[in-house]
Amino acid sequence: MIKVSVIIPAYNRAGFFPRLAEALLNQDHPAEIIIVDDGSTDNTSQIIKQYPFQYIYQDNSGPAKARNTGWQKACGEVICFTDSDCIPHKDWIKRLLEGFTSDDIGAVAGSYDIANPESLLSQCVHEEIRLRHSAFMNKDNIKAFGSYNVAIRRDVLERVRGFNEAYTAASGEDNDLSYRILREGLKIKFKEDALVAHHHPEVLFKYLREQYRHGLWRMKMYKDFPDMAKGDDYTLFKDAIEVPAALMGLCMTVFAWLKPGSIALILLTAFNAVLQMPAAIGLIRIKKNIKFLYLAPITFLRSYARALGAVRGIFKFWL
Numbered sequence: 001m002i003k004v005s006v007i008i009p010a011y012n013r014a015g016f017f018p019r020l021a022e023a024l025l026n027q028d029h030p031a032e033i034i035i036v037d038d039g040s041t042d043n044t045s046q047i048i049k050q051y052p053f054q055y056i057y058q059d060n061s062g063p064a065k066a067r068n069t070g071w072q073k074a075c076g077e078v079i080c081f082t083d084s085d086c087i088p089h090k091d092w093i094k095r096l097l098e099g100f101t102s103d104d105i106g107a108v109a110g111s112y113d114i115a116n117p118e119s120l121l122s123q124c125v126h127e128e129i130r131l132r133h134s135a136f137m138n139k140d141n142i143k144a145f146g147s148y149n150v151a152i153r154r155d156v157l158e159r160v161r162g163f164n165e166a167y168t169a170a171s172g173e174d175n176d177l178s179y180r181i182l183r184e185g186l187k188i189k190f191k192e193d194a195l196v197a198h199h200h201p202e203v204l205f206k207y208l209r210e211q212y213r214h215g216l217w218r219m220k221m222y223k224d225f226p227d228m229a230k231g232d233d234y235t236l237f238k239d240a241i242e243v244p245a246a247l248m249g250l251c252m253t254v255f256a257w258l259k260p261g262s263i264a265l266i267l268l269t270a271f272n273a274v275l276q277m278p279a280a281i282g283l284i285r286i287k288k289n290i291k292f293l294y295l296a297p298i299t300f301l302r303s304y305a306r307a308l309g310a311v312r313g314i315f316k317f318w319l
Contacts, residue, residue, distance in 0.1 A: 001029075002029075002076075002077055003077045003078070004029060004030070004031040004076045004077070004079075004093055004097070004151075005070075005071065005074035005075060005076030005080070006024060006031045006033050006034065006079075006081075006082065007034050007036065007071050007074065007079060007081050008033075008034070008081070008082055008083065009038050009066030009067055009070070009084065010036065010037050010044055010084040011037075011039065011040055011063075011084070012042045013044055013085060014040075014042050014044045014046075016084055016199065017044065017047045017048060017084065018047070019087050019115075020085075020086065020087055021048075021050075021053070023088045023090070024053075024088065025051070026090055027090060027093050028090055028091050028094045029093040029094045031076070031080065032074060032075055032076055033053040034053065034054045034056065034071075034074055035055055035070075036056045036057075036058060036067070036069050036070045037055065037058070038058060038060055038063065038065075038066040039057075039058065039059050039060030045057065056070065056073065061165070062165070062167060062168035062173075063083075063147070063163075063170045063173065064164060064167045064168070065163070065165045067147065067162070067163050068163050068165060071154070071162060072162070074154070078096075079151065079152050079157060080092075080150070080151045081147050081148075081149075081151075081152070082149055083148045085115075086115070086148055086196040086197065086199075087197040087198075088149075088195075088196045088197075089113065089194075089195045091194075092110065092149075092194055092195065093151075095110065095193050096108045096110055096149075096150075096191060096194045099190075099191045100151075100153070100189075104185070104187050105186065105188075106152065106153060106186030106187065106188065107145060107150055107151065107152040107153070107156065107178070107181055107186075107189070108190075108194070109142065109145030109149060109151075109189070109190050110190075110193075110194030110195060110196065111130070111133050111149065111191075112129055112130065112148075112149070112195065112196065112197070112198050113195045113196065113197035113198070114126040114198065115199045116200060116202060119200070119202040120291060121200070121201060121202055121203070121204060121294075121298065122199075122200035122201065122202050123292075124283075124294055124295040124298055125207065125298070127283050127286075127287065127295070128279060128283070128299070131286070132234055133190075133192065133234075135233065136190040136192070139190065140189075141189060141190075142188050142190045142232075142234075143178065143179075143182060143188065143228075143233045143234075144179070144188070144233060144235070145178050145188055145190075146234075147163075147177075148198060149194065149195075152181075156186060159184060160177065160180045160184060162177070164176045164177065167217060169216075169217060171213050171214045171216070171217040172214070172217035172218055172220060175235075176224065178232075179225045179228060204298070204301070207302075208301055209305070211302045211309070212305045212306065212309040214306060215243065215305065215307060215309025215310040215312075215313060216309035216310065216312050217309075218309075218310065219313025219314055219317045220313065220316075220317040223318060238275055242272055242276075243303060243306050243307045243310055244307075245268055245271055245303070246268075246303040246304045246306070246307035247307040247310065247311065249265060249268035249269050249272060249304075250304065250307060252264045252268060272303055273296070273300055276295075276296040276297075276300045276303075279295060279296075280292060280294075283295055
C-alpha cells in the first residue's frame with residue numbers, strides 16, 4: 001500500500017476544523033495527517049490537539065512555508081495537500097492515487113464540491129470554478145493545480161524544492177509550483193472525482209479583498225513565468241484582458257470630466273461588462289436557474305479588485 005501523508009496549513013481556523021478532522025479520519029485510504037499551525041491567534045491549536053494528528057507550530061509565515069514545513073516532516077511517498085476550510089470526500093485520497101498511472105505524472109489534482117450551498121455568492125463562485133474545471137475533461141494533462149486539492153510525489157517535491165516561500169500570502173504559490181513541475185518534464189493529471197467541499201466566501205467584500213490579493217501576487221507569478229500571462233488551463237484569456245480593461249477604466253475616471261475621457265470610460269466599462277456575460281449565461285443554461293445571472297456583477301467587480309491588486313503588484317515586484 002502506498003504511504004500517504006496529508007498536509008494542511010491552518011491559520012485561525014478553529015471553527016472549520018471539526019468537520020475537516022472527521023473527514024480526514026474517515027478516509028478510505030489511511031494516511032499520516034500533519035497540521036501546520038501558521039501562527040494562529042485563536043484557539044486553533046487547542047482544537048487540533050483534540051485529534052490524533054501530528055501538530056506543528058510555526059510563526060506566521062504564509063501557507064507556502066507551512067506546507068513545506070509539513071511535507072519535509074512527512075513520511076509519505078505521496079503528499080496530499082488540502083486547506084483548513086475544506087472537507088475531503090471519503091474517497092478523496094483513493095481517487096487522487098488512481099491518477100498516478102505512469103512515472104511521468106508528478107501530480108494529480110482534484111476538484112471542488114461546496115460546503116456552504118446556502119449562500120448565493122458561494123454558489124456562484126463554486127459553479128464558476130466547476131465551469132472552468134469542465135474544460136479540463138477533454139485534456140489528458142493540465143498546466144496548473146490548486147493547493148486545496150492535489151497529490152504530489154515526494155520525490156517531485158524534493159526535486160523542485162517544494163513551494164516558493166516568497167509567496168507569503170495564499171495566492172499564486174500553487175501555480176508557481178505547477179509551472180516548475182512542468183518545467184521538469186513531468187505531467188499534472190486531473191481527477192474530477194477526487195473532491196473536497198470548500199467553504200467559499202459568503203460576503204462580497206471579503207471575496208473582493210481576496211481577489212485584490214490574487215491580482216497583487218499574480219504580478220510576481222507573471223514576472224517569473226511571463227509565458228503564462230496569456231492564461232493556462234484554469235486562467236482564461238478573458239481573465240488576462242479584463243484586468244487591463246478595468247485598469248484603463250479606472251484611469252479614465254480621472255478624465256471623466258472631459259468628453260473624450262467620459263466616452264472612453266463608458267466604452268471600457270461596457271466592454272468589461274459584456275466580457276462577464278458568457279459565463280453567467282452559460283451557467284444559467286446549465287443550471288436552468290436565472291439566479292446565476294448574479295455571477296456577472298460578481299466577476300465584473302472582481303475584475304476591478306484584481307486590477308487594483310495588479311497595480312500594487314507591479315510596484316512591488318516589477319519596479
